[in-house]
Structure formats: C-alpha cells, structure tokens
Amino acid sequence: xxxxxxxxxxxxxxxxxxxxxxxxxxxxxxxxxxxxxxxxxxxxxxxxxxxxxxxxxxxxxxxxxxxxxxxxxxxxxxxxxxxxxxxxxxxxxxxxxxxxxxxxxxxxxxxxxxxxxxxxxxxxxxxxxxxxxxxxxxxxxxxxxxxxxxxxxxxxxxxxxxxxxxxxxxxxxxxxxxxxxxxxxxxxxxxxxxxxxxxxxxxxxxxxxxxxxxxxxxxxxxxxxxxxxxxxxxxxxxxxxxxxxxxxxxxxxxxxxxxxxxxxxxxxxxxxxxxxxxxxxxxxxxxxxxxxxxxxxxxxxxxxxxxxxxxxxxxxxxxxxxxxxxxxxxxxxxxxxxxxxxxxxxxxxxxxxxxxxxxxxxxxxxxxxxxxxxxxxxxxxxxxxxxxxxxxxxxxxxxxxxxxxxxxxxxxxxxxxxxxxxxxxxxxxxxxxxxxxxxxxxxxxxx
Numbered sequence: 001x002x003x004x005x006x007x008x009x010x011x012x013x014x015x016x017x018x019x020x021x022x023x024x025x026x027x028x029x030x031x032x033x034x035x036x037x038x039x040x041x042x043x044x045x046x047x048x049x050x051x052x053x054x055x056x057x058x059x060x061x062x063x064x065x066x067x068x069x070x071x072x073x074x075x076x077x078x079x080x081x082x083x084x085x086x087x088x089x090x091x092x093x094x095x096x097x098x099x100x101x102x103x104x105x106x107x108x109x110x111x112x113x114x115x116x117x118x119x120x121x122x123x124x125x126x127x128x129x130x131x132x133x134x135x136x137x138x139x140x141x142x143x144x145x146x147x148x149x150x151x152x153x154x155x156x157x158x159x160x161x162x163x164x165x166x167x168x169x170x171x172x173x174x175x176x177x178x179x180x181x182x183x184x185x186x187x188x189x190x191x192x193x194x195x196x197x198x199x200x201x202x203x204x205x206x207x208x209x210x211x212x213x214x215x216x217x218x219x220x221x222x223x224x225x226x227x228x229x230x231x232x233x234x235x236x237x238x239x240x241x242x243x244x245x246x247x248x249x250x251x252x253x254x255x256x257x258x259x260x261x262x263x264x265x266x267x268x269x270x271x272x273x274x275x276x277x278x279x280x281x282x283x284x285x286x287x288x289x290x291x292x293x294x295x296x297x298x299x300x301x302x303x304x305x306x307x308x309x310x311x312x313x314x315x316x317x318x319x320x321x322x323x324x325x326x327x328x329x330x331x332x333x334x335x336x337x338x339x340x341x342x343x344x345x346x347x348x349x350x351x352x353x354x355x356x357x358x359x360x361x362x363x364x365x366x367x368x369x370x371x372x373x374x375x376x377x378x379x380x381x382x383x384x385x386x387x388x389x390x391x392x393x394x395x396x397x398x399x400x401x402x403x404x405x406x407x408x409x410x411x412x413x414x415x416x417x418x419x420x421x422x423x424x425x426x427x428x429x430x431x432x433x434x435x436x437x438x439x440x441x442x443x444x445x446x447x
Contacts, residue, residue: 002054002352004224005300007232007255008157012354015254017223023054023061024218026252028210028227028235029114031068032095033077035277036102038290038305039261039268043228045291046258046299046355048108048390050226053351056339056388063111064217066210067096070117070203075193086192089118102278105287107390113217117209121195124204124212127246128185128197136245140176142188142200148181151241157255158233183207183238207238214251215243225252229259230267258299265304276305285310286396292317295389298358314396316365321393323368324382327375334380341380343367351388414440 002015017023027047030040044065054061069092078088103110117124128144131137137146148154154162165181184205186197194201214222220243227236236255243251260267263274281290284307293313297303330338338344343363350359364381371378385391414429430440 003354004254004256005354007257018221021060023059023224024222025051025061025063026214026218026222026225027065028231029066030099031071031073032092032099033073034095035279036099037275037277038281039228041106041278041290042261042294043258044103044108045106045294047226049295049355051109052388052390062218064113064213065111066213067114067116068206068209088193105282106291107392115213115217117204120212120216123216124208125197127208127212130246131185131242134245137185138178139199142202143176143184144186144199145177145182146185146242147178148241149179151245154241155237157240158237160233207235208242211239211242220247221249222252224254224256226256229257232257259302261303261305263305288391289314289317292391295357296361299355318396321395324378324393327378327382330379330383335383338380338383341377343371343377343381344384347384
C-alpha cells in the first residue's frame with residue numbers, strides 16, 4: 001500500500017489505481033529552448049523513483065512525459081541564434097538531445113511515451129474543436145480561448161477563488177477575450193511558425209497540449225499527474241478545466257508536486273542570476289552524487305542548493321559504494337527475495353509512506369554494519385539500491401584537476417628544483433600548489 005500527499009485534497013491518501021495492477025502516470029516535461037537545470041533534475045528523479053518503485057512492486061506502469069517543442073521562448077531563441085524563427089526545430093533538436101544525455105547521466109529511465117507538440121497537431125485541433133462545440137471555448141480573429149467562468153470548480157487544485165483573481169495580476173489583459181481570465185487554446189500566428197487549422201494558421205496554447213497528450217497516450221482519466229509546484233497554477237489548473245469539461249469526470253485522481261530548488265532561500269531563476277544548468281554542475285559533481293543528494297531530500301521540502309553540501313554528500317555516497325563493492329547482484333531467481341529482506345522491508349516502509357527518502361536512507365545507513373558480514377543480504381540490498389533508487393554504485397572517478405598555465409609552470413619549476421636538490425624551494429612550490437588545489441605526492445625512485 002502506497003500513501004501519497006494528493007495536492008488536490010491537500011491530504012495524505014492511499015494510492016489506489018483505477019485498474020488493478022496498472023498505473024497511468026503523466027509528468028510535465030521541458031520546453032527545449034535551453035539546457036536543463038537542477039530544478040528539472042529534482043522533478044524527474046522524483047518521478048523516476050516512483051516509476052522504479054511501482055514497477056518493483058509489480059505494477060505495470062505507463063509513463064508519459066512530454067516536450068513543448070513549439071513555444072514563444074523557442075521561437076525567440078531561433079530568431080536570435082539562427083536569425084530566423086522558422087528554424088525553431090533546430091533549437092529543439094539540440095536541447096532535446098542534451099536533455100536526454102543529462103537524464104541518461106542521472107540514470108533516469110526513459111518514459112513509455114515522449115510526445116511532442118509538433119507531432120500531435122491534428123489531435124490538439126480536435127480537442128479544441130470539441131471544446132468549442134460544447135460551448136467551453138470560442139474563436140476570435142484566428143485564436144481560440146477557454147471560458148474559465150463556466151467551470152464552477154475552477155481553482156480546486158490551487159485552492160484559489162476565481163473571484164479573487166484580478167485582471168492584470170495573474171492573467172494577461174487581452175481585448176480579444178470575453179473575460180480577462182480566459183486562456184488561449186490556440187494562438188493565431190504567421191504561417192512560417194504555425195500550422196493550418198479551422199481558424200487559420202496558428203499554434204497550440206501551452207495548456208492544451210498536456211490534456212491532449214494525456215488523453216492520447218494514457219486515456220481520458222489518469223491515475224497520477226505530477227510536476228513541480230510552480231505548475232500547479234495556472235498550468236495544471238487549466239489542464240483540469242479543459243479535460244473535465246469534455247469527459248465529465250476527474251482528469252487525474254492524484255496530483256503530486258515537488259518543492260522548489262532554492263539558492264540563498266530564493267527560487268532558482270535566470271532573472272535572479274542564480275541559475276545552474278546540469279552541464280555546469282556536472283563539471284563539479286558526478287551525476288550519481290547529484291542524484292543521491294536530491295534523493296536524500298524529501299520531495300515536499302525545498303532544497304537550498306549548495307555545491308558544498310553536495311560534495312559533503314559525496315562522502316556518504318562513497319560509503320555506500322565501498323560497503324557493497326565486494327558483492328555481485330543477486331541472480332534472477334533471487335530477485336523475488338529482495339522485497340522480503342528485513343532491511344529492504346524497512347526501506348520500503350518509508351518509501352511507501354509518501355516517498356520518504358530521508359527516512360529510507362536513515363534505515364540504509366543505520367544497517368550498513370548489519371549487512372557487513374551477511375553476503376546474501378548485502379546482495380539483496382544492493383539490488384534494491386541499484387534498481388529502485390537508481391544509484392549505480394559504480395566507483396567514482398578521481399577528481400581531475402584543471403592544470404592552468406600557472407599550475408603547469410609551478411609543477412615544472414618544482415621538478416627542476418628537485419633535480420637540483422633544492423628541497424627548500426621544492427617544498428615552497430608544493431605549498432603553493434596545495435593552495436591551488438593540487439595535491440603533490442612524490443614517488444620514491446630506485447637508484
């Protein structure tokens with residue numbers, strides 16, 4: 001039995017899928033106009049853990065995670081970098097490839113489906129047409145908008161009162177709208193960066209794509225929808241409005257959202273200058289150490305990002321690697337015994353209780369001494385760490401030092417001082433190198 005905090009109810013609930021033994025999972029993906037960052041990593045590692053855990057528990061999981069591969073930010077990047085907005089696909093292909101590489105390094109499993117906006121235009125148009133026919137949407141000058149006030153329960157996910165939403169505050173004022181709260185389902189645009197529709201050339205609004213993807217890949221009603229807390233309003237709220245207007249039943253039974261990654265107690269963002277891409281972080285921290293660091297924090301609590309904290313966690317991760325280095329994984333017929341192992345059972349109890357990874361790691365480290373002399377138990381726990389937590393337990397490479405011209409010159413001077421038997425100068429230069437982060441260890445030579 002899995003317990004999750006459902007954003008919709010605001011309470012911890014027993015997770016019961018619609019169909020016994022099967023789970024439909026939808027997680028909002030990236031807009032590929034830049035490299036992925038640590039906030040993305042936190043979200044996708046969380047849902048990779050859920051994917052792995054539920055699969056381990058015997059569920060058949062269908063996991064959908066999308067790409068918003070047509071968007072204002074993408075068009076702007078294509079125009080500024082390539083000189084032509086119509087070359088947007090070159091931008092998206094570049095950053096989707098980089099994203100996949102980052103996810104691979106973090107050992108995140110591939111979803112069952114990875115739909116893209118540009119490949120589902122007919123399905124999106126059909127969804128919009130159906131909303132118009134039911135009276136929930138209207139066309140104006142080639143754009144289509146959703147009538148928010150027709151949804152009496154609008155705001156149930158974000159706990160917002162529709163009457164408290166002021167025009168010009170959280171919504172964009174647009175004379176084309178019947179109501180300032182209405183949001184775009186289809187946006188009229190020039191032919192070079194859009195698609196033909198019954199309303200003229202245009203492209204989908206942000207929210208409609210996820211409702212369409214979920215319906216096409218998972219069905220009209222799904223078990224679990226997830227993402228970062230920043231998506232609760234307006235994105236996920238609008239998804240609910242769209243889907244439930246057509247299908248007259250809950251769009252998703254459970255909603256799961258992870259907290260922010262913060263820097264100096266502020267949400268990470270480019271505008272604040274505290275934005276870190278995964279590629280930047282990987283130059284300082286091994287991807288498995290970053291995964292371990294993010295998993296050590298419970299998903300509902302904010303993380304105050306710090307490279308120093310990650311490097312401190314690297315020591316704990318190395319303890320795990322060393323503890324399990326002397327055993328191989330269990331054989332195929334022994335895998336069924338993993339969940340029955342006493343230590344694994346205790347770890348599972350925490351994971352089943354709202355994915356409490358902090359408590360789970362507490363159990364693991366408390367029992368490292370217990371498994372030390374029990375090779376079979378150690379194999380079972382190792383299997384769980386690798387296959388459920390997604391930590392590969394491979395030995396970490398030694399940290400490489402970037403030898404700048406200054407360092408190279410000092411090393412050459414020290415070598416010359418040693419040849420001249422000027423031990424005092426050699427020691428002085430050694431101390432200078434140490435201050436620059438270079439540890440020098442002299443090898444004894446045979447005469």
